Amino acid sequence: MSDQKMQVSVQGMSCASCVGRVEKALKSLSQLSDVSVNLVTHKASFSYQAPVVASELMTAVEKAGFTLIEQKLELSIEGMTCSSCVGRVEKSLKDVVGVLEANVNLATQRASVRVLEGVTVDQLVQAVGARGYTAHLIAEGEQTTDELATRQQAEQLQLKKRLIFAAVLAIPLFILEMFSHMIPAMHNFVESNIGMQNSWYFQFVLATLIMFGPGMGFLKTGFKNLVNFAPDMNSLVAVGTTAAYSYSVVATFIPHLLPEGTVNVYYESAGVIVALILLGRFMEAKAKGNTSEAIKRLVGLQAKTAVVVEKGENIEKPIDAIVVGDILLAKPGERIALDGVVLNGQSYVDESMISGEPVPVEKTTGSQVIGGTINQSGALTYKVEQVGANTLLANIIRMVEQAQGAKLPIQALVDRITLWFVPVVMLLALLTFVVWLIFGPEPALSFALVNLVAVLIIACPCAMGLATPTSIMVGTGRAAQMGVLFRKGEALQSLKDAKVVALDKTGTLTQGRPELTDFICQADVESNQALALVAAVENQSEHPIAQAIVQAAKEKQLELPVVEQFNSITGFGVEAVVAGQRVEIGADRYMQKLGLNVADFAEQAQRLAEEGKTPLYAAIAGKLAVIIAVADPIKDSTPAAIAALHELGLKVAMITGDNRHTAQAIAKQLNIDEVVAEVLPDGKVAAITRLQQAFGSLAYVGDGINDAPALASADVGLAIGTGTDIAIEAADVVLMSGDLTGVPNAIGLSQATLANIKQNLFWAFAYNSALIPIAAGVLYPINGMLLSPIFAAGAMALSSVFVLTNALRLRRYKAVYV
Structure with a gap:
């Protein structure tokens, strides 16, 4: 060399x-x-x-x-x-x-x-x-x-042609031979009107046309692989049908070479087996086309053209001609063409095909829009920010394709077994032939041949090879429709084994931004008037808590009065004169400094503390007027998601950098089992290690840049899709909607997919293992039963169709937790 x-x-x-x-x-x-x-x-x-x-x-x-x-x-x-x-x-x-x-x-x-x-x-x-x-x-x-869809359609068309040709020839072949055996009147008709030898000549012509017409693909590939010491299912079919055909040719034209009593023909076995296997292949091809239905739907969401606004004119252009920075128009009922930001207009957009969420999302100036979603009510003008392979929809398609092409750990065992399965089957078939030839009844050679062919045909391992990948394709496709993207197919298996789910707090359990949650006034204080005064003072500050109060006033469309003499008192709070009244805002110690007693709000303060909120107070014109709480509110879907995880038998932990008191209060409110608070990003990784040691396999859910190390170190990382790109890149699974109920749905689908794979594998292995001995003739000494090669071919085809049909059931999987 x-x-x-x-x-x-x-x-x-x-x-x-x-x-x-x-x-x-x-x-x-x-x-x-x-x-x-x-x-x-x-x-x-x-x-x-x-x-x-x-x-x-x-x-x-x-x-x-x-x-x-x-x-x-x-x-x-x-x-x-x-x-x-x-x-x-x-x-x-x-x-x-x-x-x-x-x-x-x-x-x-x-x-x-x-x-x-x-x-x-x-x-x-x-x-x-x-x-x-x-x-x-x-x-x-x-x-x-x-490309795959085009290839699958071409394969289906070719198989359909081969199947029709084979079936047209195989049906008279089957009637002529099998009916002669089963119906005495038919046997007499053939013998007296056609002649048995002439019948055999006619069968020879039909079988030859089948074998070297639609069956030629099996012969060429099968014998080529056999010569290369790499036998496959084509080799089993090729050897089995050739054995039956060749024996029949000898019996027809040179019968004296065969022992007395063994001169029989099996043309119908060779011809009908080819037709039945082509039928199985055709049904397989149709079912395989359905497994990628989810991807086809996603591809179908991509717009082909878009309306570009240029110099005041609306010009329709192909999507490939659009570049970043172009201004596009989306009319009501039209699909958003590409990712961008709204410049003008107000509308609601159906984003369910991306997020799995059925409720339309309001879009106004500054809102992000996603290509493939449907604009519902108003016209939107938006600026393109991503095109081609960089759009969110293109990324989703790529993620799903990668997940569908993945190989789960369970598949490695299947591959090792099936690599040796065909050679072992060929040895078993040879052993069957020898045993029947030596110990079988007369005509022993005929019995040996029939059982050899039956073993070869029944053992084709198509179903084994399809058992895992078809379930993965359908499962990950259904997940995408529910707003759950498996970036790595392996997560399908590892997520099923999770024993504990660890959750980040901010942006995962909560909204991720502070909001005014409580604004409680004294009996003689008008709420909106007080809120306007307090918001006017807080509008002078850039602090997130101050901005949350201002935002609440804006949402109520309150007019903020003019502020004078604003002053920030370090460590205590702020004060100002608003509309001629002095307004002072701060913690309880500031009120005490002002000589005001906060006891009037003792009950409310206690409740807020139990909820993990720190209260603020506001005094107006020298009188204690309001108790205020600003907090990061828990998402509406969070309690149901935590309950669903507990229903699945999982422990739930919260890992947060927030203070222990707030974390414990939220954990109590949500019935969370374990709390790890006041940790930095590297501390989250250490906390995950401790939880893994305590409970076992761990799934971590987060949304921020500081969650990336934790997402990567967990057994399975799930990123909230509304989070940062860095967090999403570090994750194994992406929840597109930002809704925490996606976690139990992802775990539920993982369990359903793995159960489906195990059902397929059990069927494929058990079916083959059980029928090989029957095909070999083990029941013959007991009840005289033999498995005809024709029935063996039908059973083999049904095995693959069962596996594919079972995998397709996952398309109907319902999101239990909504």
């Missing part, structure tokens, strides 16, 4: 000594020779003969203090039909030097490959091609869903 050359990119080199360290690290690997490192290009090149494990290269360079740059590639794979195909494509990709990881998905017909920079797409394509499959690169931003 001649030397192979490779080049990889190195990160972190800055001088000649760095080059020396990297060269030394690579030379320490015995498989490498001619090692050369270039500081200018940051490339390392080397030759090798023996296979080089990419992870060993990474480790060697990292020990020297540098990093090899890696990249992720998405490939579209054509020609895969069962789970053993998946295993072979994965192995071919992993055998390419420089490949760190390869995951292949049968349902999406895609491969996700993590490689060292330097591995070419051609290398990967050639490796897949050598195994008999076709691959091509999916470019970033390419609309893969449209």
Whole structure:
């Protein structure tokens, strides 16, 4: 074997000594020779003969203090039909030097490959091609869903043509042979009017047309893979049908080669099996098309054109021609074309397809609008801020596609089993043939052949390969419709195992902004008048609490009077003269300093303290007039969400940087089990570790930049979609609506999806395992029962259809907690 050359990119080199360290690290690997490192290009090149494990290269360079740059590639794979195909494509990709990881998905017909920079797409394509499959690169931003849908439609059309052709020929074949066996009158009619030999000639013609017409695909692929020592389901079908067909040809044309009493034909087995398997494939293809329905709907939300406002004119343009900064018009009933900010107009927008929330959202000047949502009542003029692959809808589609293409840990076991399943089945079929030939009744050769074919056909592992990916596709698609985005498919499995849910307080349990929650006046004080006076004073301050009071006055459309002699008293409060009256605002100690007794509000102050709120007081014209509380209010959906999590048997914890007293009060109000208060961002990570040790697997829910480390360190991180981009990037799951009920819904859907996968796997494995012995004839000595190859083919097709149909049930999953 001649030397192979490779080049990889190195990160972190800055001088000649760095080059020396990297060269030394690579030379320490015995498989490498001619090692050369270039500081200018940051490339390392080397030759090798023996296979080089990419992870060993990474480790060697990292020990020297540098990093090899890696990249992720998405490939579209054509020609895969069962789970053993998946295993072979994965192995071919992993055998390419420089490949760190390869995951292949049968349902999406895609491969996700993590490689060292330097591995070419051609290398990967050639490796897949050598195994008999076709691959091509999916470019970033390419609309893969449209491509997959087009391919699925073409596959359905081709299968439909093959199926019709096979069925038209197989039906008379089946009637001619099987009815002759089952109905004596039919046997007599054939024998007296056609002649048994002529019947066999006619069956030969029909079977030959089926085998070398619509059945040719099975034969070519199946025998090619068999010769390459990589048998798959096509190999099982090819061997089984060819055995039945070839035996029948010998019986028809050169019967003297067969032992006496074994001259029978099985043309109907070969022909009907091909037709039945094509029927199963066709039903499979239709069902697989339905699994990506959620993605198709999301893609359908993207506008094709938009109305651009240019120099006072409205011009309709294709969406691809719109650029950031363009001004667009959305009329009532139209779809918002792209993400932007409202410049003029007032309307309500239906954002349910993005957030899962049914209530329309009010939009006014300055509001953000999202491409794909529907403008309902008024016209909106908005400025485009994101186009193309950067829009929220494009990001959602990308997230869902990535999650659908993911491989759960449970799938790894399935892949290991199915890789060996077909070779084992072929050995079992051979053993069945030998046992029947030696120990079976006469005609032993006929019995041996029929049971060999039945075992080969019944054992096709299509259902095993589809069991997991189809459930993932449907589950993650349904989640997206409910406003729950699984950024990583693995979170589907790990979320199911969560024992404790830890929640950030601000912006997660609460609204994330202070609001005026209590404004209680003395009996002789008019509320709106007092609020106007207090807000006028607080309007002089930029403090968030002051602004919350001002905002409350604005919402009531109160006119704020003119303020004079404003003064801030450090550590106590503020004072001013408003409309000729002195107004003083501050804590209880300020009132005491002014000689005012706060006892009149003792009951209200006690209640506020229990709710975790710190009261303020206002004196007007020298008299105590109002007790005020400003707090970050709990979201309306929070109590129901906490109760739902408890119903699921989960512990609920709150981790917050807020003071302990406020945290404890909120925890008591919401029935939260564990409270960790007064912690900094790094303290949140430590708190998560303690909770994991105490309870087990942990899901963390947060929305801020300071939550990113906690989201990353949790077993599963869930980001509130209304939060920051950094928090969302660090999370495994994104809750688009900002509604905490998304957490129990995500967990419920996770549990439903994993249960669905287990049902599929049980059916696929139990079904095959149970029917293989029956196909081999174990019941024959007991009750004389044998499984006809024709029924075996029908049963095999039904197995895959059952798995797909069961997965599609997830499309009807209802959000329990709304």
